[in-house]
Every structure is written in C-alpha cells, then in structure tokens.
Amino acid sequence: MSGAHPIPATPESPVLASIEPARSGQAITSWLARLETLLDLPAPAAREIIEELDAHLRERSEDLARSGTSEAQAVHMALSELGDVADLAVGYRRAYKANPWRPVMKALLFVAVGSAITLAASALAPGGGVPAGPPSGVRVYTPADGGWHADADAPTTLVSLSVEDLRLEEVLGALATAQGASLHLQRHALDQAGINIDDPLSMSVKNISFTRALAMVNDSLDRHDGDAIDVRIADGIMEIAPRQFFDRRESALAVYDIADLVEEVEPEEVLQLLTSIAEPESWQENGGELAQARLVGGKLFVVAPPRLQGRVSWVLEQLREPVGEDGQGAAPAREVRSFALSHAPAGELSLVVAPLLDLRGVRVTSDARTNSLIVQGSDAQLDSLELLISKLDVAAPAEPPAER
C-alpha cells in the first residue's frame, strides 16, 4: 500500500486527497458524529444506525481503494455516495415512525385522558409526567372510540404489581387475573410482530390504572404503534395481541358526507389533510396498509379501524367549525355603525329593533338630532341589521281614511 507517501492532490478534491491515509478514518468518524447529532433519535437507535453506516463506509472505501483509488479519495467517494448528512438524517427520522407529528399527538392525547380513560390514549402517553392543560383556544382530540371494543368495558381496577424477571406471559396473566378475566393470547400474531411472550420483565408499580400498567409493559419492551401490545376484554376473556391485529380485525368502512365541505375546500385537499395528519404511515396513499380513503362525488369512503375513523371524523368536524367563533378563540371584532334614517323616527325604530337584537349582544341607541341609530355589533350582525332597517325605514303608507 502507498502508506507513507504523500498523496498528490487531485483536481476533484484537492483538500481531501491531501489528507494522510491515517486521517481518512477520522473523516468517517467525524461525519458520523455529525449525523448522530442530527438524527435526534433515542441513543440505542442512533448507535445502531451509526454502527451500520460505519461498517458500510469502511467496506465501501476499502473496495474503492482496492480498485486503485487513493485511500483518502475512496473515503471521500464513499461519504459523498451517502449524500448530504442532513438529508440522510431526515430520511432516517421519517423512516422511524417517530415522525414530526407523533410527539404532538402524544401531547394532545395525554391531555385528553380524562375520567373515561381509554387504552389508546394512555398507551400512547409517555410513562410519567403530569398532564398539563391545553393552551386556551386549542381543541384537543378526544379518542372517544380509542382502543376499546364496543362491547368491552375499560378496566377500572387499580393494579399493583412487583415482579422481577418474570416472563411476559405471566405478567399478562397477572394483569388478567387482577381484572377477573382469563388470558387469551393471539400467539401467532404476537409472534409475527416479534413479541416474545418469554421475554423477562421487571416492574414494580402500586395502584396504577390497568391501562397505565400496560403502557409501562410496552415501554419496557420498546413496543410502539402497531407493534404495541393491545388488549380487548369481553365476556370475561382478556385477549392480547399486537395493536395492528385488532386494527385489522376491527377495520370497517365508513362513509362521510362532505358535500358541504367541498364547496369551500378542494376535495383533494381534504383527502390530503387526512392522510398527512391522522397517522400518516397507516394510509395506503402513503404506502401503509391499515387505511384507505376514496373520494367519490361529495362522499368520502374510509376503510380503517375505529381508532382512525374517530380521528377522521374529528378532523372533518374541525373543518366544519367556523373559524374564530368557538367562544374560546378571539371574540368576533365589534364595530360601531350609525344608520341615518330617512323616514322612521330613530327613537321609535330603536324600540322596535332593540328587543330583537338585544338577545344577540348588539347594543342600540338612537340619536334624535341626526335621526340615526347607533349600533354596536359584529360585522355580520350589522349587515343583517342594515337589511332590517332598510325594510322598516320606508315612507309610511298613506294614512287609512279615518273611519269615524
């Protein structure tokens, strides 16, 4: 090997080519270090990625060096094949289901956990922390249909459990017993999702909800999303399977009438909104296999598990909600307008319209000097008032002949 000889600079990369071979390994190391900070993934996940890419880079640059490229040049080529370090980090983050939406959803779902705890909510919620109230004006998606089968009741019993290296199957058995149910494992499905019921588990908890206990089991097994362990309880049987199993079994067709929506929004926009924010990775449109949506006429057909259908209808509801009139958002701007009257005396007219408008928070006063009505209210209210006034403020019909 050309070892100690200085390497002549090449026109392509004068800088890198002049690096001593001993330092080319360092180029890989520092490149990977940069990637690691950009990845922003949990340490074990990031370490695995780095190790895999490190092996790739070294093998690739060895191959290139074997075919006659200088070692430094080979490293440079191997690195440039990987592309921009930031792009790669984005690619990885996207591949990880921890897409940018997920942390937001977690936070939202966590605050949604109220008295009616649902499994979907608490399974997604992180292990600890006190739920903070939503910022005012923010609406929170409440998974009304989250996780529980229609005829199953969410367990309310509190769980206390202290186990050391107990097999997963036995831990689940203990949880079932605590609910007075017998355990039924969907073994094949669990196996396919890579959940090993023989995995040892250690946990020590006191008086926590069943759903929280299951969430902790999932956390400690590093199970998330479709691969998380889920449960249905019905007829005294606690059925355990990966969430995707229940998702598939419960998947149903729902039809949403969105004719009213598509008058204002492009139908494609509605579809795109749904598939990009409600569990994006689940939609067939995004390469997923859990859910599909089709638009025909003014109807939206969605095949998806109840959990996802709940989100779809919630999103559609939000689209229907008029902006800024939800009582929590900014109050509609109020303005003052004066209406100069041509025929009716302002004082009289104010007496007529005031009771009609008072109910809606409109204030009316009259100014006798200019014969005007002065009204305070929202734009829309004032517009309708204008219409009302134009009907009332007309020349009085000729006096009917006095019948006397």
Added chain:
Amino acid sequence: MATAALDTHELIALSLLAEGPLYGYAISQRARSRSSGDVTLTPGVLYPLLKRLEKGGLILGEWDEVKSERAAGDAPGRRRKWYRLTPRGAKRLHAQAEAHRAHARMVEAFLTAPEGSA
C-alpha cells in the same frame, strides 16, 4: 395517486432479500450488478429504506460478527447487520410485484400499439 403505491426501491430491496439474507452494502452491490449498473440504490436512500421496512415488520435485522471473507487483514470483530424477509415482507413483495406487473402491462399496451404508419 395510484402510483404512490409503486415503490421501485422497496420492490428491489424486498426481492433481493427474498433470495436470502443480505446486509446493506451487499444489497446495493447486488442491485447494481443485477441491473448491469442501471440501478443505483445509493446508501443515502437504501439505509433509511431498510429502517422503514424494519420498523414496518417487513424485514428483520440481526447483527452478526464477521471476519470479512475477502480481506484477511480485516480488523476482527467488525459487525454487520443482516436483513431477512419476514412473512409479512413476503406478502408485501407479492402485492408489490403484482402492482408493478399490472402497471407494466398497462403501459406496455400503449408502447406496443402500432405506431403511426409512414
């Protein structure tokens, strides 16, 4: 869009893994040699793709300590991550292959249509 379901890179990776376990670099090499150099599955695309397939349960990655079979002077203890197809991955491959064939047939019908007679 119907074409969104047609992911060529995914199809290539899955079908190569259907022939047996491979590690990342070997997948890119094989893709290149199989296509006589036409297909370049650049590592910047390949590795995130493998991660996505792994997360989706379509392939399974396992670390293996290897001594490179090619270089005797290789540092001992280099590890490689080997991927293999899961039953779910095999199912996806089948569906993807069908979708690609259907797409090819559809396009072919236009390509083989008699060209304007001169």
